[in-house]
Amino acid sequence: MNILACFGSGQSRPSTTPSSTRARRSTFDPSKGARVVRPGPLPAAPPAAAAPPRAALAQKRPSVLSSRPNSAPSPSPSSSTPARSQAQAQVPAQSGSQRREDNSQAQRSQYNKDNMRRPSAVGSGSYGQANDPFACTHLTELMPITPIESTYRAHSGGTLPDGIEAPESREQNMRRLYVHDEDRVLLKVVHYGNPTSVGIEFEEGGDWQFKPLWTQRAGPRAQIYFHPSAVKAAIVTCGGLCPGLNDVIRQVVFTLDVYGVKEILGIQYGFKGFVDPKYPPVALTRKLVSRVHMAGGSFLGVSRGTPDLNDIVDKLQDWGINFFFIIGGNGSHAGAHEIYKRCLERKMKIAVVGIPKTIDNDLQLVDKTFGFDTSVEEAQRAINAAFVEASSAYNGVGIVKLMGRQSGFIAMYATLASGQVDIVLIPEVPFVLEGEHGVYNFMKKRLDKNGLCVVVIAEGAGQELLESSGGVDASGNPILGDIGKWFYSQVKAYFGKIKMSVDVKYIDPTYMIRARHCNSSDHIICSVLGQNAVHGAFAGYTDITIGLVNTHYVFLPIPKVIEVARKVDPNSNMWHRTVTSTGQPDFPMVPQKISEKKAQSQPSSPPKSQPTSPKSPVSGSSRSQSPGDPYLAGAIHLI
Ligand SMILES: Nc1ncnc2c1ncn2[C@@H]1O[C@H](COP(=O)(O)OP(=O)(O)OP(=O)(O)O)[C@@H](O)[C@H]1O
Numbered sequence: 001m002n003i004l005a006c007f008g009s010g011q012s013r014p015s016t017t018p019s020s021t022r023a024r025r026s027t028f029d030p031s032k033g034a035r036v037v038r039p040g041p042l043p044a045a046p047p048a049a050a051a052p053p054r055a056a057l058a059q060k061r062p063s064v065l066s067s068r069p070n071s072a073p074s075p076s077p078s079s080s081t082p083a084r085s086q087a088q089a090q091v092p093a094q095s096g097s098q099r100r101e102d103n104s105q106a107q108r109s110q111y112n113k114d115n116m117r118r119p120s121a122v123g124s125g126s127y128g129q130a131n132d133p134f135a136c137t138h139l140t141e142l143m144p145i146t147p148i149e150s151t152y153r154a155h156s157g158g159t160l161p162d163g164i165e166a167p168e169s170r171e172q173n174m175r176r177l178y179v180h181d182e183d184r185v186l187l188k189v190v191h192y193g194n195p196t197s198v199g200i201e202f203e204e205g206g207d208w209q210f211k212p213l214w215t216q217r218a219g220p221r222a223q224i225y226f227h228p229s230a231v232k233a234a235i236v237t238c239g240g241l242c243p244g245l246n247d248v249i250r251q252v253v254f255t256l257d258v259y260g261v262k263e264i265l266g267i268q269y270g271f272k273g274f275v276d277p278k279y280p281p282v283a284l285t286r287k288l289v290s291r292v293h294m295a296g297g298s299f300l301g302v303s304r305g306t307p308d309l310n311d312i313v314d315k316l317q318d319w320g321i322n323f324f325f326i327i328g329g330n331g332s333h334a335g336a337h338e339i340y341k342r343c344l345e346r347k348m349k350i351a352v353v354g355i356p357k358t359i360d361n362d363l364q365l366v367d368k369t370f371g372f373d374t375s376v377e378e379a380q381r382a383i384n385a386a387f388v389e390a391s392s393a394y395n396g397v398g399i400v401k402l403m404g405r406q407s408g409f410i411a412m413y414a415t416l417a418s419g420q421v422d423i424v425l426i427p428e429v430p431f432v433l434e435g436e437h438g439v440y441n442f443m444k445k446r447l448d449k450n451g452l453c454v455v456v457i458a459e460g461a462g463q464e465l466l467e468s469s470g471g472v473d474a475s476g477n478p479i480l481g482d483i484g485k486w487f488y489s490q491v492k493a494y495f496g497k498i499k500m501s502v503d504v505k506y507i508d509p510t511y512m513i514r515a516r517h518c519n520s521s522d523h524i525i526c527s528v529l530g531q532n533a534v535h536g537a538f539a540g541y542t543d544i545t546i547g548l549v550n551t552h553y554v555f556l557p558i559p560k561v562i563e564v565a566r567k568v569d570p571n572s573n574m575w576h577r578t579v580t581s582t583g584q585p586d587f588p589m590v591p592q593k594i595s596e597k598k599a600q601s602q603p604s605s606p607p608k609s610q611p612t613s614p615k616s617p618v619s620g621s622s623r624s625q626s627p628g629d630p631y632l633a634g635a636i637h638l639i
């Protein structure tokens with residue numbers, strides 16, 4: 001691929017990795033652990049220099065403010081001096097830069113004291129616990145590293161020259177630029193009032209009580225664990241395409257540049273770029289990536305397929321990479337985690353940071369993944385075309401197939417967004433086609449009533465109705481049967497059989513919805529994700545990914561997000577909203593009498609350790625269904 005194809009002519013071709021760097025193998029040496037602290041233009045490291053290993057600290061964690069290596073020192077308990085005067089009082093005659101540093105330390109401490117609320121204020125839970133499931137791995141748990149003051153200067157775009165004192169107001173701004181290592185974002189914000197609440201998740205033992213789970217807030221830290229001049233970053237995009245890939249690459253490069261990093265490599269064609277000498281890494285600069293976000297796709301290229309991970313780690317080592325950004329989905333993150341483990345075995349000081357990319361939005365824990373909004377938006381054009389065709393035809397039927405190999409998020413959201421869909425079929429909700437309660441019969445009802453019917457079907461829906469090839473793609477993902485084409489022919493056959501004249505149109509916008517540049521909301525998400533990936537690496541975290549959780553950006557441990565792919569929950573509010581909008585019933589696999597369904601739905605006793613509720617479960621409402629019974633809602637819907 002011509003890497004510059006999307007820029008047009010007139011730009012110079014990026015240089016490939018200089019051969020001299022290939023010879024540089026960076027093996028870990030504890031004595032060099034401190035090489036991040038170098039004499040140079042940067043201010044000296046703050047006084048609390050030598051950091052104890054985080055693992056040891058995590059055992060204790062008595063105070064949420066003091067456990068992390070780069071926590072600002074606690075203020076004196078007796079201190080009630082306002083931040084500004086206290087800071088001034090602590091500063092003896094010093095050099096400008098030293099004074100600035102002490103000022104900001106003191107102000108941060110005071111700020112923390114004034115503003116931080118301990119978790120007890122909002123309930124116990126994972127926050128600060130030794131077994132915190134969302135604690136991210138920090139490099140200081142693995143090797144000794146001394147932090148330095150951050151070089152990230154978003155406000156000024158650079159440090160002030162030595163000897164020039166910053167105005168007080170700027171110091172205050174800087175103080176607010178950084179995110180504290182102990183900042184947390186609550187993962188689940190709904191406090192269910194009753195075991196029958198829709199969307200409730202039962203934990204092992206039937207526990208449904210509210211347990212706060214805290215994730216680590218993303219953002220720039222006041223202290224960093226890599227000297228920018230010692231950083232060599234690599235960026236790779238893996239898996240399928242997704243709107244926004246170029247945006248993310250661009251922001252990673254921009255943010256590295258703001259910190260002062262000079263060496264940034266783009267790996268071509270996903271993980272293959274590590275092993276295919278035809279496509280060596282390209283040097284990325286701010287100038288080179290400045291316009292890439294205007295185009296869809298990935299200007300670095302993507303691929304599926306699994307090269308030997310040891311070869312990848314060899315290359316990371318040979319090229320001296322110590323920041324590795326992997327933009328990819330579940331598979332890529334599984335790869336990233338494996339790479340992290342192998343780097344650890346080799347004692348490499350490297351931050352492995354994922355940025356979740358999956359157009360299917362099938363990633364655990366996060367509100368949504370970048371590009372998803374854009375694909376839902378693009379899907380509107382196909383749905384609208386199907387609607388227009390169907391509404392102009394005599395007994396018009398429009399069928400649209402949308403991406404979603406194992407999850408129906410695109411189909412569900414596109415349906416809800418469009419308001420033009422009669423039926424949506426997704427992999428998570430099995431359906432029958434024939435019979436009184438089947439899809440065809442409902443299509444007929446809509447045609448009789450409205451003269452048209454629009455059906456959205458997700459790529460992975462109804463696979464059990466097709467003969468499976470049993471094959472897998474290069475990455476091991478199942479190769480699906482084409483449900484869209486099959487459904488189209490079956491619909492024609494059905495209406496032919498019942499001698500009803502219909503005009504069926506089939507639209508498959510599969511690659512159109514992911515091959516475009518992204519919309520405004522995704523541009524913003526991509527930008528913030530890309531920036532936070534760099535902040536996470538500089539903050540010393542590894543084996544992490546960046547996510548949007550309850551509208552806040554967080555660092556998440558990679559193993560947590562890849563435990564299982566996310567799916568649409570048929571018991572969720574969002575699915576209920578969608579079928580409320582289409583007006584479709586469920587199309588139960590095994591039609592049963594409602595009375596039988598009801599009898600089955602009565603729980604003999606509440607799950608163990610559930611508190612007894614003052615209200616009895618709302619019998620006959622979809623809220624009374626047990627988790628995991630996708631058909632119950634449909635049965636009730638039919639009443
Ligand atoms: N379990 C795994 N362990 C190690 N590497 C993996 C694993 N699964 C996939 N990979 C690697 O991750 C890359 C991307 O995987 P895959 O093609 O499944 O896309 P993805 O990241 O899941 O994105 P998409 O959402 O587009 O499918 C592949 O090139 C493969 O090398």
Ligand SMILES: O=P(O)(O)OC[C@H]1O[C@](O)(CO)[C@@H](O)[C@@H]1O
Pocket residue numbers: 240241329358359360403404405406459473
């Ligand atoms: O044809 P490709 O490039 O393998 O991508 C198709 C797949 O990619 C995805 O968009 C994301 O995994 C799936 O929904 C779809 O099955």
